[in-house]
Amino acid sequence: MLDQLALLGRIGLGAIAGLGRAHLLMFGLLRGLGDLWPRPLLLVHQIHSVGVLSILIITVSGLFVGMVLGLQGHYVLSKFGATQTLGVMVAASLVRELGPVVTALLFAGRAGSALTAEIGLMKATEQLSGLEMMAVDPVKRVLTPRFLAGFIAMPLLASMFSAIGVIGGYFVGVGLLGVDAGAYWSQMQANIDLHEDVYNGVIKSLVFGFVCTWIALFQGYDCMPTSEGVSRATTRTVVHSALAVLGLDFILTALMFGN
Amino acid sequence: MSTEEPLVKIRGLRFSRGERVIFDGVDLDIPRGKVTAIMGPSGTGKTTLLKLIGGQLRPDAGTIEVDGRNVHRLGNRDLYTLRKRMGMLFQSGALLTDLSVFDNVAYPLREHTALPKSMIRKLVLIKLEAVGLRGASGLMPSELSGGMARRVALARAIALDPMMILYDEPFTGQDPISMGILVKLIRELNDASRLTSVLVSHDVHETASISDFIHVISEGRVVESGTSTEITGSRKAWVQQFMGGRPDGPVPFHYPGADLADELMGDARC
Ligand SMILES: Nc1ncnc2c1ncn2[C@@H]1O[C@H](COP(=O)(O)OP(=O)(O)OP(=O)(O)O)[C@@H](O)[C@H]1O
Ligand SMILES: [Mg+2]
Numbered sequence: 001m002l003d004q005l006a007l008l009g010r011i012g013l014g015a016i017a018g019l020g021r022a023h024l025l026m027f028g029l030l031r032g033l034g035d036l037w038p039r040p041l042l043l044v045h046q047i048h049s050v051g052v053l054s055i056l057i058i059t060v061s062g063l064f065v066g067m068v069l070g071l072q073g074h075y076v077l078s079k080f081g082a083t084q085t086l087g088v089m090v091a092a093s094l095v096r097e098l099g100p101v102v103t104a105l106l107f108a109g110r111a112g113s114a115l116t117a118e119i120g121l122m123k124a125t126e127q128l129s130g131l132e133m134m135a136v137d138p139v140k141r142v143l144t145p146r147f148l149a150g151f152i153a154m155p156l157l158a159s160m161f162s163a164i165g166v167i168g169g170y171f172v173g174v175g176l177l178g179v180d181a182g183a184y185w186s187q188m189q190a191n192i193d194l195h196e197d198v199y200n201g202v203i204k205s206l207v208f209g210f211v212c213t214w215i216a217l218f219q220g221y222d223c224m225p226t227s228e229g230v231s232r233a234t235t236r237t238v239v240h241s242a243l244a245v246l247g248l249d250f251i252l253t254a255l256m257f258g259n
Numbered sequence: 260m261s262t263e264e265p266l267v268k269i270r271g272l273r274f275s276r277g278e279r280v281i282f283d284g285v286d287l288d289i290p291r292g293k294v295t296a297i298m299g300p301s302g303t304g305k306t307t308l309l310k311l312i313g314g315q316l317r318p319d320a321g322t323i324e325v326d327g328r329n330v331h332r333l334g335n336r337d338l339y340t341l342r343k344r345m346g347m348l349f350q351s352g353a354l355l356t357d358l359s360v361f362d363n364v365a366y367p368l369r370e371h372t373a374l375p376k377s378m379i380r381k382l383v384l385i386k387l388e389a390v391g392l393r394g395a396s397g398l399m400p401s402e403l404s405g406g407m408a409r410r411v412a413l414a415r416a417i418a419l420d421p422m423m424i425l426y427d428e429p430f431t432g433q434d435p436i437s438m439g440i441l442v443k444l445i446r447e448l449n450d451a452s453r454l455t456s457v458l459v460s461h462d463v464h465e466t467a468s469i470s471d472f473i474h475v476i477s478e479g480r481v482v483e484s485g486t487s488t489e490i491t492g493s494r495k496a497w498v499q500q501f502m503g504g505r506p507d508g509p510v511p512f513h514y515p516g517a518d519l520a521d522e523l524m525g526d527a528r529c
Pocket of ligand 2: 305306307350427
């Protein structure tokens with residue numbers, strides 16, 4: 001009994017200590033941002049590997065999600081004879097919810113896990129220690145560029161996801177199910193609000209970009225420097241990111257559209 | 260020994276990893292301008308000692324002064340300034356795997372100096388030539404053998420012409436020829452620029468031949484210190500066994516643990 005209590009306490013303390021280290025790292029990352037100006041190339045490389053290389057999976061997924069929305073939306077709307085508004089339904093679901101959320105989940109799986117594995121391996125092979133002994137702060141040189149790259153890439157990827165999704169919905173709705181093309185676009189134009197829908201979606205994906213990249217970098221930086229440690233950290237990145245994204249999405253949605 | 264202040268002054272150093280005490284009151288001096296070797300059985304904490312000197316680990320008690328400054332009292336900025344004057348050769352090499360050999364050696368120069376490109380190029384090629392790998396400057400670290408990687412790491416460690424270099428087992432994985440060249444190189448580097456070298460190694464003969472002083476550590480303490488002739492001629496049974504590499508004697512080969520018979524008989528735990 002006492003043993004179990006002690007174990008519970010140890011787990012709790014461990015979790016709190018980890019949270020503390022994660023926040024210390026976050027402050028380090030934010031402090032490092034100023035140091036990035038003289039070295040724009042570091043950022044460009046990372047935007048390429050974090051963002052550009054994720055474009056394929058994002059666009060393909062966006063296309064399919066949009067097409068499914070077209071099908072499902074048409075099914076529901078046709079019951080009310082409101083298939084004219086299919087464009088609104090597809091665009092609103094994508095821009096407000098599915099764009100930011102699904103992109104963040106895909107991002108965590110594609111880019112986040114890669115970041116964790118990379119940083120974790122750099123730790124395991126003493127590259128981070130090596131940098132420290134060369135009087136180079138690995139948080140500033142290695143982690144911060146990746147952090148900013150993730151933060152910048154996420155909203156761009158989410159926008160791409162939504163844009164392609166809208167086109168996917170168009171293919172299915174207009175091309176396949178016979179919704180009027182003019183209605184699809186004009187209803188969308190009239191009923192999607194720039195502030196209410198688009199900006200709020202962008203804010204969501206900025207938050208997700210921040211959190212997913214932070215989790216990925218922290219897990220890599222904090223992992224046990226062994227192959228098993230790296231593999232566990234990679235798993236944790238995906239799990240924690242997914243939970244954080246879905247939880248935060250609920251909170252953000254409640255704050256933005258709740259009243 | 261000269262009366263000059265030692266470059267590294269360790270007093271009352273205590274350090275443990277979890278339950279295991281690695282250092283238990285170590286006092287040790289590393290004189291300026293000399294090659295000082297640190298020897299001891301595998302797993303006694305030689306690498307740990309270098310990391311403590313470099314400020315990567317914190318001691319539980321005791322002080323480590325480098326050039327008159329307590330390493331663990333320094334703020335981040337001062338610590339980094341101090342590290343620019345220390346080169347460290349990691350046991351694993353620790354090369355940046357996404358950069359070529361050339362860029363690895365150029366890295367500290369690009370980070371810490373404002374030298375023009377052509378100058379950096381010349382410096383890098385000179386350092387690589389010194390370790391015999393100028394021809395390999397275009398290779399990636401994954402294309403190097405272990406011994407080559409360690410030589411590249413050495414070139415990188417000396418790129419900024421530091422005041423002190425910490426070598427963690429530079430000879431492992433070197434063939435007899437490159438070993439001989441490295442031994443000479445370490446000595447020459449030391450004498451040409453009044454560098455201070457700290458050398459961790461198991462190769463008794465090579466180490467004894469180039470070092471001025473040797474500290475032998477074991478089980479958390481300094482067992483014996485002295486000039487290399489003093490150590491090789493030591494009468495202590497412990498040191499004799501270690502330096503002679505004999506299997507029987509007071510030096511433990513096994514990591515501390517339960518008695519073998521007890522452990523084999525005690526099947527209850529598994
Ligand atoms: N990250 C770590 N966590 C826990 N214990 C460690 C860690 N690194 C090293 N140790 C322990 O510290 C002790 C000293 O390790 P260290 O690497 O300093 O030995 P060493 O003297 O350099 O050995 P070798 O000659 O084999 O390189 C070892 O017993 C090891 O078990
Ligand atoms: Mg070692």
